[in-house]
Amino acid sequence: MNNTQLDMKRLASMDAAQATRLLHRVREETLAGRRPPIAPRPVIDASWQRMARLGLDPDQDTSSVLLQRDELEQRRRTTLLSEVMQTLSGGLAGIADASLQIMVVTDEHGRVLWRQGNLAVLRQAHSICLEEGAAWSEHATGTNAVGTALAMGRAVQVHSAEHYVQSLHNWTCAAAPVRDPRDQRLLGILDVSGPASSFHPAMLALVGSVAQLAEAEMRERHLRSIERLRAVAAPILCRVGGRAVAVDAHGWTAAVTGLAPVDRIPLPKSFRAGRVWLPSLGVCAVEPLPGGWLLRVEEENRPGEPGAEEAASRVVLDLSRPRRWTVAVSGAAGSWQQELSPRHAELLYVLALHRDGRTAAELAEDVFGDRTRTVTVRAEMSRVRRNLAGVLAHRPYRFREEVAVEVLRPEHPADLLPHSTAPAVRAGTPA
Numbered sequence: 001m002n003n004t005q006l007d008m009k010r011l012a013s014m015d016a017a018q019a020t021r022l023l024h025r026v027r028e029e030t031l032a033g034r035r036p037p038i039a040p041r042p043v044i045d046a047s048w049q050r051m052a053r054l055g056l057d058p059d060q061d062t063s064s065v066l067l068q069r070d071e072l073e074q075r076r077r078t079t080l081l082s083e084v085m086q087t088l089s090g091g092l093a094g095i096a097d098a099s100l101q102i103m104v105v106t107d108e109h110g111r112v113l114w115r116q117g118n119l120a121v122l123r124q125a126h127s128i129c130l131e132e133g134a135a136w137s138e139h140a141t142g143t144n145a146v147g148t149a150l151a152m153g154r155a156v157q158v159h160s161a162e163h164y165v166q167s168l169h170n171w172t173c174a175a176a177p178v179r180d181p182r183d184q185r186l187l188g189i190l191d192v193s194g195p196a197s198s199f200h201p202a203m204l205a206l207v208g209s210v211a212q213l214a215e216a217e218m219r220e221r222h223l224r225s226i227e228r229l230r231a232v233a234a235p236i237l238c239r240v241g242g243r244a245v246a247v248d249a250h251g252w253t254a255a256v257t258g259l260a261p262v263d264r265i266p267l268p269k270s271f272r273a274g275r276v277w278l279p280s281l282g283v284c285a286v287e288p289l290p291g292g293w294l295l296r297v298e299e300e301n302r303p304g305e306p307g308a309e310e311a312a313s314r315v316v317l318d319l320s321r322p323r324r325w326t327v328a329v330s331g332a333a334g335s336w337q338q339e340l341s342p343r344h345a346e347l348l349y350v351l352a353l354h355r356d357g358r359t360a361a362e363l364a365e366d367v368f369g370d371r372t373r374t375v376t377v378r379a380e381m382s383r384v385r386r387n388l389a390g391v392l393a394h395r396p397y398r399f400r401e402e403v404a405v406e407v408l409r410p411e412h413p414a415d416l417l418p419h420s421t422a423p424a425v426r427a428g429t430p431a
Helices: 008-013 016-031 042-054 069-078 080-098 119-128 145-152 203-239 342-353 360-368 374-387 423-427
Strands: 102-107 112-117 156-159 171-179 186-195 244-248 253-257 274-278 282-289 292-297 314-318 325-331 334-340 404-408
Touching (some): 042 145, 080 112, 080 171, 080 186, 112 186, 145 171, 145 186, 203 253, 325 342, 342 423
Parallel strands (some): 314 404
Antiparallel strands (some): 102 112, 274 282, 314 325
């Protein structure tokens, strides 16, 4: 057989026993360091390499210490996923039951919060510890749809011997991330799992569609909450002199006066009433509103108070984790941290490599491998600078000279922004 790559359609067209034998042989040869008869799918091969670097035993079981009942209930209460469980369940639980599978919903750490579906399969799932409170990250159970979707930040299907741990070879699973549409923060994973005999390649698309449906419902809820905040804030802003903006708890703008309108103003996690420095606005007087905050921009610094140039002196770009990247800014005015989208993480990483700066064309080459994509680069950098005005300059794009920049990388170079195809990221050195 040619050493081409596997794909799910090809597996589905094969006799089930033949497909199983092929997957087992591919896994056995690949893990032994030999050339398999057909190459594993890239997402599976990359996951197997991560497991080998972790030193995970492919013959281990998948048991884990379950969350205590009170901890499980606390996680259920505090996750936004609880608000869309009816949508998730209505979209998948019945289909999972009819197809002899189960639906599983985890938090952002891969801990199982809910599961529903076929009763016989629910009982079988106990044998692999696929139960409420169990850990299903790659670190805990090896290559599997939940853990690999967490690691890659995208929908993944894992079938039979594509699982790294042997005890999962009789299972098939398809999973998709569910994100908070307000800030793209990962909330958890939606998964359908069952015996390998229940495999169907269309399940991945179905799970992804239901995840998107849940995100659309959360987006609609958010828009309604913004409208309520706008109704409260608009009369107040009419009486406020100077520049001010009303935002919800996540920084989304409901109303503004004296400022150019923006969709969102990133807020630090420990946000509170009082005087706060924000990179995009400067020093603000913060007052609580029902459902959000009123930010009044102070026009002049008080004596002895740092200006925008002195407010930020250090930036830490944390890319050490496989799916959650942050930029932290600190200085005389305090500290502030923001989670980054995959694209913004790439751009800031490239600028950290090139302290002398990059033009739009150079960034387009660094990120897309195409110097002509300057319009896209300028649009993305405009969004980045809107939140990091105190530390980023342009013409060319660069970190300000007076700002110290530190990049926290993962232990293994291959885990640096694993989603990225940017030439400068994949090279790991200035392009």
